[in-house]
Amino acid sequence: KGRYRMAATEFRKILEQRPNYHKAKSGLAQALVAQGKCEEAINWLNEIPRSKNIWNFETASAEGLCRYRMGDDSGALAATEEALILGGGRESNPWYQLAIILMHNGDFEGSKMVLARLSRLGKSDGSVLMGYTWLAYLSSSEDLPIYLNKLHGSVAASGSGRVAVQYQLINGRRWMDLNNYKKAIKSFEEGLRKSFTHARLVSWKAEALRRNGEIHNARYMMNRIESSVSSRLKAAIEARILVDLGKIEEARAKIADQSNSLDADVLASRWYIARGEGNLAEAERYAAWWDEAWGGGNRSLSQLIPVYEEGR
Secondary structure, three states: OHHHHHHHHHHHHHHHHOOOOHHHHHHHHHHHHHOOOHHHHHHHHOOOOOOOOOOOHHHHHHHHHHHHHOOOHHHHHHHHHHHHHHOOOOOHHHHHHHHHHHHHOOOHHHHHHHHHHHHHOOOOOOHHHHHHHHHHHHOOOOOHHHHHHHHHHHHHHHOOHHHHHHHHHHHHHHHHHOOOHHHHHHHHHHHHHHOOOOHHHHHHHHHHHHHOOOHHHHHHHHOOOOOOOOOHHHHHHHHHHHHHOOOHHHHHHHOHHHOOOOOHHHHHHHHHHHHHOOOHHHHHHHHHHHHHHHOEOOEOHHHHOOOOOOOO
């Protein structure tokens, strides 16, 4: 992230001299997105006129990624589709981003269609294989071991840090589904060696620590993520940690902005909060929504309960 901080600093210097220089605003927004600072990035993007000569593929793609991370699924889809149009459908990143958005909202068939289109681009950046591996994981496909092996082979062959991070993310989550939190933690740590500040790796390692009963270590891990980083996953896991610490109202406040989200992690945290305060009717309602959208395979909401609790 160091180079993105330096880039952001340089763009700010330019804007001090030329406040209406929209290319500098776009560059600053993209540097902020790379640091996970989505709210500030959106503020800068909103200052850029949406005219043909100024608003471009890079700005639309950055907006799509930001809105997805912030939980605005409809806004993310609209911006990503706009990026595809502005890029002439030739760039792989927005196709991959669109596939990820769809699959994380349970639209597996739509995601398959997008990945097939991405495959036809013929790009060799690992996006297609990463996309199909994520799809196999999220849809509880029996083909997941096959895709994981292929992804592992791709890491060995290319040495790509980006692919290695995604491999360890999926592998770590697979171990969590199997209730093997020590192996999950090890996978996430392997990924963090490639990307020390990767917010999703840090968040999932914290969740594995929390489920393993290491609540204070989990909280320490989450403190590694900058407060300005916007993420549904970050908010969802922080809420669970607060529940374990008995801070129910603070937990509710953490995900208050996600009231309409059907994201698996947000729904799971809403169930966990309701369970923590003894509101069984509300817990059952969230459990039903979660089961309908995300049930199956080795995943269940009971896995959110730390190992030290009676009956776990």
